[in-house]
Amino acid sequence: MNHLIGPDTDLNTVKGPFDFCPVNIEIRLFQDGQRSSYVITSINGQSLGTEHLQGIRSPIVRINFPDGAIRHAANIPNNATHYCWLNSVNIAQSDIAKNASKNEMAMLLHGGLAYFNQDESQTYNLIQINRFRLIETGCLWLKGRKPWRSEYTQSLRNEGRLASVQHTHLWDKGVRYVAFLNSGEEFVSANDPTNSKYIATEYWAFLYLFNDDTSPNPRDCFYEVSPVPFGEQPTE
Numbered sequence: 001m002n003h004l005i006g007p008d009t010d011l012n013t014v015k016g017p018f019d020f021c022p023v024n025i026e027i028r029l030f031q032d033g034q035r036s037s038y039v040i041t042s043i044n045g046q047s048l049g050t051e052h053l054q055g056i057r058s059p060i061v062r063i064n065f066p067d068g069a070i071r072h073a074a075n076i077p078n079n080a081t082h083y084c085w086l087n088s089v090n091i092a093q094s095d096i097a098k099n100a101s102k103n104e105m106a107m108l109l110h111g112g113l114a115y116f117n118q119d120e121s122q123t124y125n126l127i128q129i130n131r132f133r134l135i136e137t138g139c140l141w142l143k144g145r146k147p148w149r150s151e152y153t154q155s156l157r158n159e160g161r162l163a164s165v166q167h168t169h170l171w172d173k174g175v176r177y178v179a180f181l182n183s184g185e186e187f188v189s190a191n192d193p194t195n196s197k198y199i200a201t202e203y204w205a206f207l208y209l210f211n212d213d214t215s216p217n218p219r220d221c222f223y224e225v226s227p228v229p230f231g232e233q234p235t236e
Contacts, residue, residue: 016141150216
């Protein structure tokens with residue numbers, strides 16, 4: 001069984017169940033214009049020193065799920081107030097990363113979720129980083145394919161959140177970019193004079209785009225992450 005799951009997973013064949021497990025990785029956040037980024041500072045307690053591992057992340061947002069089901073299923077720390085998605089990083093030039101243990105390697109190659117506690121000074125303090133894990137006792141599933149509304153791609157592109165596909169099986173299926181969509185994230189089209197908001201997913205979702213230039217393709221779609229009671233399967 002493939003125990004790695006994330007934006008680069010073939011969701012036509014792997015839909016769950018899965019959960020999240022913590023990894024021993026430390027990061028530092030920074031902002032580059034509209035792009036939110038992060039740098040990995042240590043893996044398994046070993047400092048990366050001059051080995052520069054940098055990735056794109058989603059904006060930090062408050063944890064705002066409509067119920068507590070996904071918080072438990074996703075192993076979200078009780079004291080976490082905010083989170084962001086961390087895109088995968090290129091480990092080719094890092095000997096420390098290439099020798100990371102299984103869980104840490106999974107996060108580096110497939111991405112993960114970072115959780116924070118915001119203190120009184122509005123500082124985000126890292127609590128925990130989790131990676132996806134396919135496991136029979138998991139209570140999270142990926143629901144069926146939903147079409148993506150291409151007029152909202154521009155905002156993701158501006159923020160640098162569209163990650164190039166790294167794995168052959170998805171590339172061969174025509175997927176060129178993937179992105180993580182936040183819970184209840186609101187999208188606005190620059191071409192919409194009414195400034196109406198589009199919310200793609202109640203929880204989380206993985207977005208797949210099929211054109212090299214991110215222009216609209218009828219195959220563009222996303223899959224929602226859904227909490228399901230143990231032993232059950234999601235209804236489409």
